[in-house]
Amino acid sequence: MLIALFSSFFQDFRSYNFFRDVAYLLKPILGLLVGYNFCKSVGKPAIKTIIHSGVALAVIHIATIAFYYVVFGIRSMNELRQYGGYFDDYEIYVLVLLMFYKRFDIGLKRTTVYLFIAIISFSSFLYLARTNIIQVLILVLAMKGHLRMTKRSLSILGAFIIISTLSYTAIYYSYPQRNARGLEAFFYKIKIAPIEAFKTHINEDDWKEFNDNYRSFENIITVKQVTGNGWFTIIFGEGMGSTIDIGREMWTNDGEYIRYVPALHNSYMTIFLKSGILGVLLLIYSIYVVFKQPRSDSEIIRNINYLLVGSAVFLILSNWVFMGFYLKLDNKSIFIGFLLCYKELLLKEQKQYENE
Structure with missing residues (x-):
């Protein structure tokens, strides 16, 4: 957020766009604080x-x-x-x-x-x-405990990947239709999932391809826009208030048409737009902090660590496809804030017990 604020001094954006981005970038921090302080005030x-x-x-x-x-x-x-x-x-x-x-x-x-x-x-x-x-x-x-790098966990993860691949293959070759209803519509979403957010070229004139791969389209436009503005924006971003121009008006879930998009589905790209590569590196580091949990002899603390490690792995994906903590409707930041405080309370309780 501080990097985006710094970059903003070199840009000229509308005040509304600036303060809207302040709210966007503050949201994860506020969510974590709400969960943390709620647990701190209520206790176990x-x-x-x-x-x-x-x-x-x-x-x-x-x-x-x-x-x-x-x-x-x-x-x-x-x-x-x-x-x-x-x-x-x-x-x-x-x-x-x-x-x-x-x-x-x-x-x-x-x-x-x-x-x-x-x-x-x-x-x-x-x-x-x-x-x-x-x-x-x-x-x-x-x-x-299968996200730890052990021989057993690697074999289980390998089996999981094989089963997932076979299941996806079965869905893919069942040929679910785009305009289907019920579960078939859901299977179609699964079918396009592996490439939906990772395509590097999209035919904008084909509305089906454009709609199905809109997340990738956002990524492509963002990279072109930021890298096209020189080394400063690549490193520090375009700052708060910046938007990407998707070249057409799109109907959103908020019930309005919009052409200049302030936040993308992909959090890494959103942060790249606002704070550049430095911001993306800090975002990745924050996920690493959640992932890197110290070992504990306490069973309950160990299980909380497992949950935090799983959360970090999920955040890698969540940030790529659906804004992670930055989504307006996101509430997992509250839970993770609670979890961090709950772990602290248990550690304090454990120390008090050991000192008695």
């Missing part, structure tokens, strides 16, 4: 509040989907996601906590845990979100 019982809030979000989501399904007769996957929401990383975190409830000091009955798992699982399924599926798989692998 905060974990129950985190779980209950996740269940509440799931119930609201299910009720919303049911309302639009019954009252308005909406059946299209795209419309259901438009009204019900596209994903919820927070619910997935709570789901993983509940799946491994014996490893955490949750204090809930088994029947309650199973009920909560059923509610959140159903809600998560209704999002039909590819990123949430990947998120739960990464976090479960992390909780099993």
Whole structure:
């Protein structure tokens, strides 16, 4: 953020665009602080509040989907996601906590845990979100300890990659159609996922190719714009208030047409636009800080470390495809802030116990 602020002194952008970017870049920090200070003020019982809030979000989501399904007769996957929401990383975190409830000091009955798992699982399924599926798989692998570089974990990861490849191949050759409904529409999204955000050339005149690969289009335009403005913007970015010109007006999920885009789906590219290579390196370093957790003899702290390591791995992907912490609707920063504070509380408790 400081790099973007520095770069802004050499640019001339509208005040509204400048302060909008201040809000964008402050959001991850505020989310982490909210989660951290909530846990700090409530203490260890905060974990129950985190779980209950996740269940509440799931119930609201299910009720919303049911309302639009019954009252308005909406059946299209795209419309259901438009009204019900596209994903919820927070619910997935709570789901993983509940799946491994014996490893955490949750204090809930088994029947309650199973009920909560059923509610959140159903809600998560209704999002039909590819990123949430990947998120739960990464976090479960992390909780099993398979993200550590051991012989056993490498063999399990290898098997996971093979199974994933075979599953994707089966979906690909089932030839799901672009304008299909229900699960077939979801399978089409899975089919295009591996190349959707990684293409380096797009035919802008082919509206199907353009829409399916819009994330890649944003990346291509950003790299051209930033590198075309010289070494200073490559290193320090264009600053707060900067936008990319996509060359046409596009309808957004916010219900408006926009041509000059202030934030992209790809967080790395957004930071590259605002803060240059230095900002991208700091973003990568922040993910590394979350990943690099010290070893602990405490089982519960070790499991929190597993969850943080899984979060770091997921953030690599989340930042690439859906803005990571910077998305306006993102709530996982609150959970990770809570998790960092919860770990601190447990470490303090452990030290007090050792000193007695």
